[in-house]
Amino acid sequence: MPTAASPDAVLAALVVLPLAATLGTLVLPRLAPAVATAASWANLALVAFAFGTIGGETWLAGWSAPLGIGLRLDGLAWVFLAFSAPVFALAASAGRATLAEDGAATLWTTLIAGVNAIFLGADLFNLYVGLEVVSLSATALTAIGAGAAAARAALRYLFVGLGGSLLYLMAVASIYRATGTLDMGLVASIGLQGPALAAPLAFATAGLLLKGGVAPFHFWLPPAHGNAAPIVSAALSAVVVKTALYVLLRLWLDVAPQTALADAAPIFRALGLLAVVVGGVAALRALRLKALIAYSTVAQLGYLALALGFAAEAPGATVAFAAFAAAHALAKSGLFVAAGMIAKANGHDEVPRLADPGAAYGPAKAAVAIAGGALAGLPPTGGFLAKWTLAQDAAAAGAWWVAPTLVAAGLLTAAYMARLATAMMRDPPEDAPAGEDGPLRGWSALALASAALLLGFLGAPLAALLEAER
């Protein structure tokens, strides 16, 4: 290739750069937070640059299918990279203190490498490796700098991660035995049928739903997300759970035949509705701010399952899936960072007692407002785009119940977000600690939330990028 920007180089760099940064954090421990932050921003620049190479494939180490490590960048993969990279970059900037904890910077860059590998992965075993890397680094990040509750949550999270991976690995082994290949395209073209198809699909789906925290497999999620440091919670809820659901989508769209997805659709729809209700009600009742936000994640993951339940018959469901994932990632990470600041300023995080942290927290408060709106699906945010797309396409496919359901779910979300709005307007008590915080954190949170807002205007380009998946 004559140009410096060959697709091969860009794709490889997306995995190699964060891994190199991991090495850097080990070699230069004193500079580790700076290295991790710089790597997060470089990753963002690389993802933006990679927009020009959508459609590319590469084989690492010179081996091609069925033996090598295949990476491919299609529209869907790029969209997932494109909302994850800003989360890593802005969260890293907002959480320099967290990254300065022992080992955190190393785990952070490892997490980025694993996430990128999953989004780019073209074969089933690589995806397994990616899932394990993400799972282990995320678990370790959860445990950083926290007390006994966080340690217990991290341990449970570890077992869930391992269990989910194991189920997925059984599916991969079974497919390999039946087809002799692990490349997703090749497996699909072989056309498995009967139990040889159903068994691995069932195992992999169960494992991925567990790792993805979709109700009723969500039991581990609120404690894990609710006890970690703010930027870790942000990365976990924005990106880590999405990696499992991304693999699930790939599996059902790219590997399984469409008729199989149509058969399984009622399960995904039912789980999605369950998650929306369970997560929403729990968020409404949550005492602690971070628990509220974590249960909100449970509810929002339900939207992804619901969208997957329509992917077989409604062409826009994939767009809705990606829009839900992106809007939630950007809004939720902004919300976690801002909520961390507001709780710290208040000196506690009990929602009924939270009060206005003061004029110095303007950007953080704006982030809470915008992120809350995006999560509730208010227009013109990305959450609205996702709901609108899913409702219109489901109606076109004859499922008229989806529109009122999404509207009702939006009201439930608005109800628990209103608890935060109330807190922002409450006069602080006389003895409130004088709030001060680096302005950078508030602006980072606001940037993330604003991105969730702007996403609402990008429906047409998003649909064009995902054309191949529709």
Added chain:
Amino acid sequence: MSLAWLPLAIVATTLVSGVVIFLTPDRMVRTRAALNLLGAVATLGLVGLLVLGVSQGGSYSTRMPFLPGAPLVLQSDALSLLFVGLSAVLWLVTTLYAVGYLRHGAHRPRFFGFFAFCVSATMGVALAGNLLTFLVFYEMLTISTYPLVTHRGDAASLRAGRIYLAYTLGGGAMLLLGTMLLYALHGSGEFVVGGLLSLAETRPGDGALTLVFAVLIAGVGVKAALVPLHGWLPVAMVAPAPVSALLHAVAVVKAGAFGIVRIVYDIFGQTLAETLHLLPPLSAVAAATILWGSIRALGQNDLKRRLAYSTVSQVSYIALGVSLAHPVAALGGIIHLVHQGIMKITLFFCAGAIAETTGIKKISDMDGLGARMPWTMSAFTVAAVGMIGLPPTVGFVTKWHLSSGALESGQAWVMVLMLVSSGFNAAYFLPIIRRVWFADPPADALPRPKGLEASPLLFGPPAVTAGLTVLAALFAESRLSPLGWAEALVLLEFGFAFGETP
């Protein structure tokens, strides 16, 4: 010169004003007030340009890509100009008033910032060219008014804010559902003179359309405070006076009433609405609201609460006029968008000025207040006379058109309703007027101060709007008066000339 950007510029100017105000530190009071007034004057100038252009036959429209197949459209037609003009004038007046009212308050950047956002949302509602755009700004209005309602930050305000949010977000959800259904059934939601669905070659089944109509009207009915969706309005009284003035006169209730007009005329259209028998139920709800609001107003001793129930009643004149399916009645309804605005903002300005200057909030404490605050109480009296519907005020113009339209279309019960309603209006306004002018002040009343009765920023704005209540009635026959605009508009909507009015 192409002015297609004008509608967008109006929304953007108000929005940018809000952001700039937020970024101005709390202590820079004068700078912020100056920037705020600059924004309001600039907006008024742009609106003037728009009115001038449209009156010369221009039509302006800005389209922005939004959802796939469903753009955001901002456009100017006669109906939007009526509302935009009202908002622009009253924003300027209210800004002056609020600067005086909040001279010593806390959180002023937040207050004036959200105030500007609220006006921006109102401009968007007014200029929306399709139902989706309307929805976007309707929800923005909910969000931007919440911090204004809860501005004081105490327990009572927060409770009121929760109730306010529950009602308005619920209404927004209904509007969203109706919009989703309309787009799914019909593929678009453009506002078309004569009615999108009336003029469509093919349209969905009648049952589905009736359902969509009911859902949409329930959605906008919350903000328009149609009974039984009106419960938030008296509760929201905890807000500072400039907010109440804005909520009741321009922003929130008007957005709801304006939505009813848009949905009936520009989505369904007169023809289809009559075919599907959609209007009689709307008339019934409007009539019930007019009576119920008045009855509840009678029993209130808190001045602002009485004014609030009066709003519930008066805003439904708009829905009533639209639902009577007669051009003259429609004229009465649409013109009341403007008329109720200038009268009600006057009353709330006065209520705030009284409370701020003397601390009086209850009607029973207002004895002899006319001698203490003659300018304020004169303005109050003019607006109250207008509410009762006596000439020479705009209230009379509204009731005259509603009644004669109803008579011409053989719906005499509306005439009776107007008389009964005016009786109620008199019953809850005249005692106040008698008290302030003819009762002796209590022994412990504050003496009249030397010099001015209050800050000129508190009694000047109501004096101006009270003047408008009379002027707009005296010059109603002018083509550029609100009535003149509304006539041109109804002419288009009904497609024929009526009466002997020019």
